[in-house]
Amino acid sequence: MANVDVYVQAENVGLLAKTAQADEFSEKHSFTYLADAKQALSLLMPVRIETYGYSGLHPIFQMNLPEGYLREYLERATAKAFGSDDLTVLTLLGNNQIGRLQYRLEGQVFDDATEVAPELSEILSSDDDDLFDQLLKRFALRSGVAGVQPKMLVDASDKSTVLLNSNEVHSYVVKAWGGEFPHLACNEYVCLMLCRNAGLNVPDFYISDNGKLFISKRFDIDANGLALGFEDFCVLQAKSTKQKYDASLESCANTIKQYVSPQCVSQALADFFKLTVINVLVRNGDGHLKNSGIIYDDLKGYQQGTLPDQVRQLAPIFDVVSTVVYIKNDSMALTLTGSKRWPKWKVLEQFAVSHCGLSKKKAAVILADVYQAASDTLPILHDLKNQHEGFSELADELECLLMATIA
Numbered sequence: 001m002a003n004v005d006v007y008v009q010a011e012n013v014g015l016l017a018k019t020a021q022a023d024e025f026s027e028k029h030s031f032t033y034l035a036d037a038k039q040a041l042s043l044l045m046p047v048r049i050e051t052y053g054y055s056g057l058h059p060i061f062q063m064n065l066p067e068g069y070l071r072e073y074l075e076r077a078t079a080k081a082f083g084s085d086d087l088t089v090l091t092l093l094g095n096n097q098i099g100r101l102q103y104r105l106e107g108q109v110f111d112d113a114t115e116v117a118p119e120l121s122e123i124l125s126s127d128d129d130d131l132f133d134q135l136l137k138r139f140a141l142r143s144g145v146a147g148v149q150p151k152m153l154v155d156a157s158d159k160s161t162v163l164l165n166s167n168e169v170h171s172y173v174v175k176a177w178g179g180e181f182p183h184l185a186c187n188e189y190v191c192l193m194l195c196r197n198a199g200l201n202v203p204d205f206y207i208s209d210n211g212k213l214f215i216s217k218r219f220d221i222d223a224n225g226l227a228l229g230f231e232d233f234c235v236l237q238a239k240s241t242k243q244k245y246d247a248s249l250e251s252c253a254n255t256i257k258q259y260v261s262p263q264c265v266s267q268a269l270a271d272f273f274k275l276t277v278i279n280v281l282v283r284n285g286d287g288h289l290k291n292s293g294i295i296y297d298d299l300k301g302y303q304q305g306t307l308p309d310q311v312r313q314l315a316p317i318f319d320v321v322s323t324v325v326y327i328k329n330d331s332m333a334l335t336l337t338g339s340k341r342w343p344k345w346k347v348l349e350q351f352a353v354s355h356c357g358l359s360k361k362k363a364a365v366i367l368a369d370v371y372q373a374a375s376d377t378l379p380i381l382h383d384l385k386n387q388h389e390g391f392s393e394l395a396d397e398l399e400c401l402l403m404a405t406i407a
Contacts, residue, residue, distance in 0.1 A: 004087050006031065006061075007095070007102040008039040009227055009298065015106065016061065018087060019053070027085075029057050040302035041101055043231060043259055043294070043312075044238060048304050057086050059235040063290075064097045065089060067241070068148030069178075073140055090144075096153060097144030098220050099230040100298070117169050120156040123215065124208050132176040132213060139174075146241065146290060147319070149184065151175040153218070171218045181326050183391040185214035186384045190398060191282055191320040192216075193380050198278060198373035200271055201316045211388040219316045220295065230315060231259075232293040244288040248335040249276060252292060253355040259294050261312045268314035269356040274366045275317055276351070280342055281370060282401050285323035285330035325397045345406045367406065374402040 004016040014033040031041075032051040040046045042060040052058065057065075065086060066074060075084045078092060095102035123131065136152055143152040157169045177184035189207040196202045204217040220230045234244050236255050253269060260268045272292070279287045293315040302308040323330045331340040337347060345367070352363035378399065385395035 002087070003106040004091055005104045005106050005108070006041060007104065008041050009100050010095075010102065011037075011039055013037040013039050013041060013047075016058075016087070016090075016103075018085075027056070029054050029061075029087075031058060031061075038300055040299035040308075042235060043299070043302075043307070044235065046299075046302045046304045056240060059238055059240060060101070060231065061086075061090065062241045063232055063235050064093075064099065064101075064144040064146055065241070066093075066143065067146055069150040070136075070140065070143060070145070070147075070152060073136060077140065092141055093144040096142040098146075098153075098218070100220075100227045117155045117157040120170075120172070120206075120215075123154075123156060123174070123213065124206055126208065127210050129210075129212065132174070135174060145173060149175055149181075150178065154215075171221055173216050173218060175214045176212060183211060183388060183394055184321065186211055186388060186391045187325065187394065187398065188214050188319075188321045190377060190381050190384065191278075191284070191322060192317070194282065194370075194373050194377045194402070195275070195278060195317050195320055197376045198274060198370050200274060200278075201314075203316050203318065207384075211384070211391065216318065219318075222297075229296045229298060230293055232291075233289040236294065237289060239289060241290065244290045245333055247289050248338075249351060250336070250355050252289070252334065253351075256294075256314060259307070259312060260314060261310075264311065264313045266357060270358060270362070270366065271314055271317075273348075273352050273356045273358060273363065274370065275320075277348060277367060277370050277406070278320065279332070280348065280406055281374065281404065282320070282322040282398070283324035283330065283342065284320055284333075285327065286319070286321060286333055288333040291319040291333075322398055322401060324401075325394045348406065371405070378402060 002018045005012055006014050006016050014031055014037055016029060016031045018027055019030045020028045030051045030053045033047050037047050045052055074089060090103040091105050094104060135154055139152045139154050145151060145153050152174055153171060154174045155169050155171050185207050192202050192205055203219040206215045220228045222228055233252055233255055234241060236259055237247060256268045256272060257265055294312050295315040296310050296312040298310060299308050332342060336343050336351060349360060349363050352358040353360060381395055381399055385392055
């Protein structure tokens with residue numbers, strides 16, 4: 001597929017095209033806004049007359065391309081009939097993406113087909129070990145979501161008879177785990193509960209009764225069912241998905257200062273510092289650029305030369321896990337002071353002061369908040385340990401991390 005119409009909240013704004021072969025490993029693409037386009041599709045791509053060229057695929061279009069398990073599943077299911085390049089995958093996923101962007105083969109219209117949504121309560125209570133695969137057959141082609149871990153987007157309801165286009169239906173990210181990272185659902189549930197207890201903004205999240213699935217409510221859809229704009233830090237730093245580890249925490253702080261609305265910057269920096277402290281405490285070596293982002297309503301009227309007036313905030317916190325319980329010598333995903341070694345408090349404190357605009361006193365308060373949250377999270381960890389026998393050894397390691405201090 002060489003030409004793709006790009007939509008923003010159902011408004012056709014421009015054409016994405018494959019233009020040439022950049023080299024033996026990548027292709028060149030271009031994006032051109034329509035003459036009457038009102039909505040910009042990215043903070044890095046305001047509306048303009050000139051075409052945006054890119055060697056490879058522009059970061060905003062890469063953002064939601066499935067990776068790992070989901071990409072392999074899609075290719076097995078569709079490559080023979082449709083092909084497997086990036087533009088083909090975007091058009092197959094169509095209007096089922098994280099964020100506001102939608103894709104259609106040039107000149108085609110959207111397919112508004114509906115189907116009966118499963119009940120969230122039934123997904124959570126099911127003891128069927130094959131449930132994830134069953135859901136994947138239904139929802140893989142509705143899952144424009146990145147990440148190597150097995151995951152998909154699922155629309156679910158409290159009533160099995162409600163159709164997917166009903167306002168009563170909500171959309172969720174459903175994740176499973178394999179033998180390489182056992183009990184990852186329990187791991188993520190504990191770590192996100194730690195974030196919530198520490199006062200960070202997190203989406204609603206759940207763990208299935210059998211511990212097989214971790215489910216979080218999508219934060220890129222508002223109360224009226226309208227898609228919000230979301231751009232991860234890979235996009236905002238103009239990096240490809242493959243470069244998600246090629247950055248620093250200092251650069252992330254600069255991204256917040258550059259793109260978050262002025263009235264929201266201080267809180268965003270404080271929250272990002274708190275997230276950093278949590279990542280260090282639980283030894284999350286996967287806190288890369290794609291696991292932080294900025295959210296906003298729209299970019300109407302966004303032209304070159306000035307940022308839009310719409311409020312832009314740090315997105316809710318997601319995808320926090322302890323990786324060292326699986327990879328014993330794992331390091332940080334991003335550098336701090338040029339190193340990926342786990343930092344001591346003095347280094348974190350200096351990051352807080354020099355890059356996050358915090359006083360030493362405020363940084364110490366945040367550290368104390370995280371320690372208290374860790375203590376409050378221990379009973380939840382113990383409950384999961386008692387419920388899921390196979391989680392016991394990992395739970396003991398997680399408990400040691402939660403009880404540790406950042407000296």
